Amino acid sequence: MKTDRLIGILSVLLKKEKCTAPELAERFEVSRRTINRDIEALCRAGIPICTMQGVGGGIRIMDGYRMDRTLLTSRDMQMILAGLRSLDSVSGSSYYRQLMEKLQVGGADFVSGRDSVLIDLSSWYKESLAPKIALVQDAIAERKRIAFHYYAPGGESIRQVEPYYLVFKWSSWYVWGWCLARKDFRLFKLNRLDRLKIMEEDFAPRPVPMPDLSNERIFPANIRVKVAFESDAKWRLVEDFGPECFVEQEDGRLLFQMDYTDEESLVGWLLTFGARAEVLEPETIREKLLKTVEGVISVYQREGEKKREK
Numbered sequence: 487m488k489t490d491r492l493i494g495i496l497s498v499l500l501k502k503e504k505c506t507a508p509e510l511a512e513r514f515e516v517s518r519r520t521i522n523r524d525i526e527a528l529c530r531a532g533i534p535i536c537t538m539q540g541v542g543g544g545i546r547i548m549d550g551y552r553m554d555r556t557l558l559t560s561r562d563m564q565m566i567l568a569g570l571r572s573l574d575s576v577s578g579s580s581y582y583r584q585l586m587e588k589l590q591v592g593g594a595d596f597v598s599g600r601d602s603v604l605i606d607l608s609s610w611y612k613e614s615l616a617p618k619i620a621l622v623q624d625a626i627a628e629r630k631r632i633a634f635h636y637y638a639p640g641g642e643s644i645r646q647v648e649p650y651y652l653v654f655k656w657s658s659w660y661v662w663g664w665c666l667a668r669k670d671f672r673l674f675k676l677n678r679l680d681r682l683k684i685m686e687e688d689f690a691p692r693p694v695p696m697p698d699l700s701n702e703r704i705f706p707a708n709i710r711v712k713v714a715f716e717s718d719a720k721w722r723l724v725e726d727f728g729p730e731c732f733v734e735q736e737d738g739r740l741l742f743q744m745d746y747t748d749e750e751s752l753v754g755w756l757l758t759f760g761a762r763a764e765v766l767e768p769e770t771i772r773e774k775l776l777k778t779v780e781g782v783i784s785v786y787q788r789e790g791e792k793k794r795e796k
Contacts, residue, residue: 491516494584495524496533504544514584615659618676621684622661625649631685632661637678639750643667647674648689655699662697664689673697709749711771715740716762753778 491514498505498513510521525545529535534548574583625632626649633646649663658675665672671694715723717738723731732740746752753774756763765772 490584492524492528495521496528499535499545499547502546504538504546506544510545615676618679618682619652619659621682622649622652622676625684626652628684629688629691631666631687631689632663632682633685634674634682635680636674637680639748645674646685647672648692650691650694651697653697653699664692671695671697709746709752709771710768711742711744711746711752711765712767713742713756714764714766715742715759719759719762722759749774 494514495510498510507518507521507525511518514521525535525537535545536548537543537545622632624630631646632649633644636643636645646666647661647663648666649661651662653660653662653673658677660673660675661679662671662673664670665674714735715732717734717740720732720740723740723742727742727744731744732742735741749771752771756765756771756775757778765775
């Protein structure tokens with residue numbers, strides 16, 4: 487929006503001694519002619535801006551002009567900027583960077599010291615994730631339905647959803663909205679969405695309950711597992727569940743006990759430890775692990791036999 491851009495230009499000029507029109511045009515992704523009109527608008531609003539032509543010229547604010555920044559302290563600003571930087575790490579646009587420019591009015595005397603909080607929300611999926619986040623944000627703002635193919639443990643489906651919230655939880659992004667197929671509010675993981683698009687239909691906002699993001703609600707624990715790990719797996723257990731999740735045994739192994747929610751994910755997690763983990767309880771998990779390992783062995787044996795036959 488023009489107002490946002492005007493504030494952003496003013497913020498840049500307050501921080502820098504001078505700036506050229508091409509630099510501003512590139513930063514705000516508009517033409518030089520638009521920047522010139524914006525500068526005229528700022529002048530009409532009473533901002534004392536000087537422009538100088540030729541080599542060494544540029545656009546600057548007259549000496550002595552300052553803005554009142556007494557509402558926020560330096561620490562307030564550091565925390566706000568940390569949050570904006572974290573969102574910028576998954577953004578597919580320059581919106582958050584421009585918003586930071588607006589807030590950093592005045593330079594180092596206000597935003598002083600080194601950044602003490604650095605948060606990067608991006609992942610290996612940033613290139614595919616950022617457009618999804620931007621599209622969902624647009625749909626929420628415009629009250630438009632979204633449609634997508636969804637991949638879940640129970641199979642694939644096509645969903646239409648009235649989106650209300652973008653959620654970051656458990657190191658992943660989700661959209662919380664009213665699912666037309668289920669006639670209820672649901673949480674959908676963005677990495678499982680494909681062919682996401684905004685529909686033409688508007689929707690009237692419903693009374694929206696806040697999503698229950700507790701581990702107990704999303705991951706109801708119904709499997710009590712007991713596993714003996716080799717001592718060199720300690721760092722993995724601490725990283726995943728904390729130092730209180732196991733008890734060291736006399737033989738040096740680590741007795742791990744935990745309530746787990748999903749049999750498939752539990753088996754997959756245990757397999758990453760190879761022979762360094764032995765399931766003691768329950769017997770059903772022991773049997774499933776054995777069958778899985780036998781299946782893996784069978785696959786590689788068949789491949790080996792094919793190679794020998796050739």
